Amino acid sequence: MTSAAIHPAWLSSLAFGPLGRRRIAVAEGDPLADTIAAEVATAVGAHGGSLTRDVAADADLVLAIDEHAAIGEEGFRLSRRGGRLAVVAGSGRDLLHGFFHVVRLGEQAFTGEDADESHAPAAALRMLDHWDNMDVHPVMGPVERGYAGASIFFDGGDGLPGSGSVREDLSRVAAYARLLASIGINRVALNNVNVHAREARLLTDDLPHVARIAQEFRRWGIRVHLSVSWASPILLGGLATSDPFDDGVRRWWAKAADRVWDAIPDFGGFVIKADSEGQPGPFAYGRDHADGANMLAEAVAPHGGIIHWRAFVYNHTQDWRDRSTDRARAAFDHFSPLDGRFHDNVSVQVKYGPMDFQVREPVSPVLAAMPQTRLALELQVTQEYTGQQRHAVYLGRQWSEILGFDFGEAGPVAGLATGGFAAVSNVGDDAFWTGHPFAQANLYAYGRLTWDPSADPGAVLDEWIEQTFPDAPAPVARTVRDILDCSWETYEQYTTPLGVGFMVRPGHHYGPDVDGYEYTPWGTYHFADRDGIGVDRTVATGTGFAGLYPTPWRETYESLETCPDELLLFFHHVPYTHVLHSGTTVIQHIYDTHFAGVERVEEFVAAWDRASGSVEPALAARVTERLAEQLRSAIEWRDQVNTYFLRKSGVPDERGRRIY
Amino acid sequence: MTSAAIHPAWLSSLAFGPLGRRRIAVAEGDPLADTIAAEVATAVGAHGGSLTRDVAADADLVLAIDEHAAIGEEGFRLSRRGGRLAVVAGSGRDLLHGFFHVVRLGEQAFTGEDADESHAPAAALRMLDHWDNMDVHPVMGPVERGYAGASIFFDGGDGLPGSGSVREDLSRVAAYARLLASIGINRVALNNVNVHAREARLLTDDLPHVARIAQEFRRWGIRVHLSVSWASPILLGGLATSDPFDDGVRRWWAKAADRVWDAIPDFGGFVIKADSEGQPGPFAYGRDHADGANMLAEAVAPHGGIIHWRAFVYNHTQDWRDRSTDRARAAFDHFSPLDGRFHDNVSVQVKYGPMDFQVREPVSPVLAAMPQTRLALELQVTQEYTGQQRHAVYLGRQWSEILGFDFGEAGPVAGLATGGFAAVSNVGDDAFWTGHPFAQANLYAYGRLTWDPSADPGAVLDEWIEQTFPDAPAPVARTVRDILDCSWETYEQYTTPLGVGFMVRPGHHYGPDVDGYEYTPWGTYHFADRDGIGVDRTVATGTGFAGLYPTPWRETYESLETCPDELLLFFHHVPYTHVLHSGTTVIQHIYDTHFAGVERVEEFVAAWDRASGSVEPALAARVTERLAEQLRSAIEWRDQVNTYFLRKSGVPDERGRRIY
Structure with a gap:
């Protein structure tokens, strides 16, 4: 091959x-x-x-x-x-x-x-959201946050804006649908939630082509959804408004829905990112998210359609000098007051954490705050903040932890996701489907864990290995297992410490830049100074975010005594000399984990080197190349983070290791 | 209007x-x-x-x-x-x-x-280099480092790569040529020194259109040059190599030159950026810059052409952990050993400072190190690092200081630029030519100061004001004068302190990001830690860059006692508590200048507000809008820089002003 x-x-x-x-x-x-x-x-x-x-x-x-x-x-x-x-x-x-x-x-x-x-599956809806663009976006490329080549749905056109279209040859889509069906996925949204001008027309001109894609998925029991622009009545319908209370707008959407279901009788519904990061929404007309979502819900209800309304809404033009605004609060503050106002066929789609798909965040308190609302939990299979499919990071363990997180009275997350699960796909036209061959394990685990959230992520990993490398000698399987099983923890070790998040290069989000977002409008800060680091989100002295959780978590997170180490800097600003439950200081923890993380990646490289001789050469080469980049990048992370904190804190490493 | x-x-x-x-x-x-x-x-x-x-x-x-x-x-x-x-x-x-x-x-x-x-002019060659692209570059736009709209030469095409072409209507070029002639400019290079695939073809397919442009300039006594790609024999000629010692390559360039001069008998020559920032060059064939430049020089010599060979060559994939590599040394280390080896019709084009067009740098020691080489001094009229024509910054004072800088035995810079002067243009198809109407003053001053480097930059500024606003009431002229006369100093105050440079957002270079380049491969570091800041470039303990200057500057820069305050952090790493010649500490100087800089911009705004009522409304509005952005940006600079250093140093402002 x-x-x-x-x-x-x-x-x-x-x-x-x-x-x-x-x-x-x-x-x-x-x-x-x-x-x-x-x-x-x-x-x-x-x-x-x-x-x-x-x-x-x-x-x-x-x-x-x-x-x-x-x-x-x-x-x-x-x-x-x-x-x-x-x-x-x-x-x-x-x-x-x-x-x-x-x-x-x-x-x-x-x-x-x-x-x-x-x-039987735990939830009726197990969905993958593609953030695929029809045109090749000048900055984001063919797939926003895609790390596996071009879109399997769209051809990207010839570079001229507006020239992208649905691929003629959908054989890759057919193969993909089969893969997804084998792990129980039953819904796929085809296009990026940031809907540009070209993609808006999927709803109109391109419907026959969407129907072709839907046909491929239908053979495998999977229903197709589209991301739509809130401004569609203006962009596509020539209306002067997209006010959800405007009769013309309501009629336009109802007719749009009729057309879509005429073309695709088992169409699933619309995904929408509204009033978020510059996308249009109902705020422009003085309406709220429930007004907007319900209007769309009424348009699709006659067809049994669902509206996925994303709760990822926050102020992205924040002033870093204003410490009273806390992005972590945003989804809660926007959505929890609307509980009970959404129609039954609206699924409010909530990211697992309050920030944005970080390697470590607390579980979003929105999940426990809207008992009268259908909620979909949003995960990210594509590794935007977790190594972009150049780093081997098995996310099954993270998801399992999230799904099992128990809010107390409200119960565990898996049960609160009454609208099921959605996640950003990690697949493109790459020969290995996912760039890093090991990133297939995430796609696999997403299907298996949303079917059965109580499944052991280690067992799911074993399943994937066994089925992907059935003929591999035992040492190969063991090596893949050893690498992936601890890979999430490893990635956390060499990147951002103790739940503080971000510290990535702005824009593309790959590699370290400790202050990259520190003085920007995006609301993702760490507030490190020469004495300490972390965001005070306590009720007593901070932004009050900890108080958005039900008991016992509000108390657990509020107190330095009980806050888990791995989330310490998400909830508290502490001196570098603060002693963790683990017994080490924050600064020494930073040094230790960053050295340890790189050592683990060195072990990954050595282990693969030993095992890969008995692996198909192209696969071996791809993994070898990715591991080399992971090691280079992990060293860069280690050195930047350690140097940054040594320069700032002045506290030397207890073990005298090299920091620049 | x-x-x-x-x-x-x-x-x-x-x-x-x-x-x-x-x-x-x-x-x-x-x-x-x-x-x-x-x-x-x-x-x-x-x-x-x-x-x-x-x-x-x-x-x-x-x-x-x-x-x-x-x-x-x-x-x-x-x-x-x-x-x-x-x-x-x-x-x-x-x-x-x-x-x-x-x-x-x-x-x-x-x-x-x-x-x-x-x-009579001081130098025979007074040139403007356009960094214009034919296509609209996806990141850099129509003009790399352009802040005044699209190219006046090229139409940018329809967005499709390769579709850009020379404009049909060259009336704007005619008007530009007239402006340039009025200030003594006698050469113009049309296209970006980063020569992409489309622009490479200016040398072949597009020659008739280049000839049309040359005709417009010829009417005003101005000769046209082109930037060329070192890889042209491969890209355009289908050769397998661009080795300067290859006979085929030499013949290809000779014929290319013949064709160009056939079409444009008064053509000026080629500008080339080779083996720099990813551009191809002779290194690939084991040849050096002299080998490369001389080969081209031989091709153009029969026609009286000149090769401008840029000395802006450095390692842009440096490791920030390696403190022995100093980008400031790069041009010197690359070029000074080649002194005497370049043909007479090669002009080695040297940026004024050793880094990259910063608001404050020492004058490049290369200028004094190549007495047997024709050197062109390169300035930057376009305000890449000096406010991007959103900030009012009159650069005449900076250039005057550079031109008058006296190396001692070698004499002042103006006399060392035996090949004359080149500068990156700041003009586009903007209605005011330069985005900020006040940025015209820089274009004007560039012409006047390269004609007469001993001219008083204040008098040149007065000339420009008088001739641009001849009917303006005295208070308007005085206001423009007051703003621009101190504007360079003001910009320096609220941006990077004491010559340390950079601290800009990577990529686009607008606005502050103190650590933006600190851990990147670009070689532009400040090494700030909790105790101090600056780059040790001494011979005694640093990179040795200070030793590249002739006496007395090597001694002046080497010693903390004599190093000028404004260049202190370029040459020395000092504690925040180091006392400047001015009598204040480094940290207090940072705070004071940043507060003072913003106060000055506030005065600019107020003064323009008082004066602008008697100015043509569109002009008044444009300046008002730019000043508002300058103030916003200056405040952002002040707050980020002050906050960064307060967090790091822990030293409070003596005057207790607000730092975040």
């Missing part, structure tokens, strides 16, 4: 071998059952098994549809009797989940005691 | 009124005398005087050509007898200088005692 070809993701190398030797019966009369049957036909064709569409036939594996046997939303039932399996689901789409469940288990599915199991 | 129209620069409102009432005789038989005659015809047509082409006729002003009376290169002789004037020069081009001299003097030229004067 040359490096120009598309390299396999997990599904290409799933355990079709053994499965393909079985006799398999697949229900008929349903398009998604046909999709399953086509997969089975390929497998048995290659390995000597057989396929029948008669589910009453004698078979090792029967995949049957029984409407009366539906298991919750998208669930399936699996029975094993004497080494034979039956999977029964209420629809072809549900059955597809059951099919991939068996594929994942491989031979193991057929062995063991007789059993009856039911499986 | 609407704001869409082109507003007058100095020449539009020169003292043509009184002159137009005179009887004027202009020589005939020379194209440039025809240019003068056309100017005179317009003036007398409007004001009732008369024009004759018979220089023997009875006239108040006779402008005559006498080949035998040539006064040096481009000089002229002026005689006043009983209130009548005679200007005699060796050629029409030289006579044009004399004509504009009289125009500048206005009535005053005719009054006073009988006299005979000779005038």
